[in-house]
Amino acid sequence: MSAEPVAVRPETPVALPKLPSTAVLSVRAFRCWLLMYQRTWRASVWSSVFGPLFYLGAMGYGLGSLVDKNGTASLGGVPYVVFVAPAVLAVQAMNSGLTNALFPVFGGMHWNKIYLAARATMLRPGDIFRGHLLFMTMRITMNSACFIVIMAAFGLIKSPWAVLLLPASALLGFAFATPSAAWAVTLDHDTQMNYPIRFGAVPLMLFSGTFFPVTQLPGWIRPLAYATPLWHGVALCRALSLGDLDAGAAAIHVGYLVALAALGLWWGGRTYRRRLYV
């Protein structure tokens, strides 16, 4: 052991190693969620499979049998179930984005405290945020893939463009997940999470051209529908599934969703830092 005095020189940090890139650190956070999912995935399988089946059965075939009797001209001439399936896919991606962001993020702060454990390590708030988003995106994509396979199995896909349904619905879910996570990390009470679902997701699902074309709404209310993220997601998914894709419109839909996702990423960077570095 050296008897030499070792002075601290704050301007030259000595023993501290270089930090890995933020991508590496984010993947480390992601892998933690992956390990937990390996323990709990069974419970989520049922909702991923039966959710779409129930929706398509009730709305598509049940309600659809009534709708189709009155003619389907306003639906673009396709059976109601073909019209509604890509929209239900979009709704499901939105819900997947919301639920995979809100509750686990709140839990990371208050229930299982994964965030609080992780922040004591090399991970920074931004790494924790992005790592969790990677996992949410994986779950959203898995749910969408499951839905699309079921759609295809029932013969509800009418266009080769439908191969893009997976990235489109994943983007939609991601665009809902980033601001939801950014907000959920700031919450102190779990009941607050009911508001975006009750007053956000439910009206969006009903009035975004999901179960009927927006043109059926009164003219003055239509711009409101066009302004919602779900309408853009529904329109994009429906165009891809039916094959009546307009490049300009698709660019606007994608641009809108990318902008919303980017806003959530920026916001979450701030809220995660503020909540984890107190």
Place this chain on the structure above:
Amino acid sequence: MPEVLVRARGLTKRFGGFTAVDGINFDLFRGEAFGFLGPNGAGKSSTMRMLGCVSPPTGGELTILGGDPVRDGAQIRAHLGVVPQEDTLDSELSVRENLLVYGRYFGLPRKLISERTDQLLDFVQLTERADDQVDPLSGGMKRRLTIARSLINDPDILILDEPTTGLDPQARHVVWDRLFTLKQRGVTLILTTHYMDEAEQLCDRLVVMDHGTIAAEGTPRELIAQYSTAEVLELRFAPGTQEVAVEKIKDLSPERLEVTADRLLLYAADGDEFLARVHAAGIEPLTELVRRSTLEDVFLHLTGRTLID
């Protein structure tokens, strides 16, 4: 002169208008066990969070392992082990998986994590529970697991915020025993506590905190020598008779007298000698005890309060 691992000068933490830590100074040297002693709300946990690089200081200087906790927080944390006041274990995972997840956060290879996990679980006596879920473990076991987890990255400094609060006496002794072993192995420890015996047993050096400031600093022995007498005479009286006794004892002009709700504390170099004088004065306590001074007496002297209200 040993290596300085942490240096704090005028370290301050404010939350809005509330000052939790009010300009404290201290140094931490490699290999020592350094304690923050104080009641709830004294600013101990706020200080620990700043040391853990998860809470940017509002003022003053703080250098940890040669780095700036705001600029180099993540790099510094790579060399810290943290045992928080509230467990942050993942109850859905097994004991072993909790260490795996944590080790991966530090980017350690699986093989190394596995080797260290075996050693650490052996060290905290949880080898037999390695593959069990965390949820059903007792409070003491969870705390030991948290300690094992905090050591997975072989930290230079281990930070423990009230490591035995909420544990039953037996579980507390097991934790103390493990921490003492770590200290013997040369691990640098920083801990907060409001238990006197914990501070006396574990800390080479400690500071007494009160209202966000440091009231005194030194080794347990130094603090006792400076702020207390060698011995203390504790007297209890039958209900209603204490007040009369206090007046009589004041006539004996003790070096120092503290009156608490249920007893009198008389500070004297020789407790037995003073007790003889009490008897000679015709005062008859219910119970009498002569003991050596402890840090509790130091704290009482410095703040006029006991540590656990």
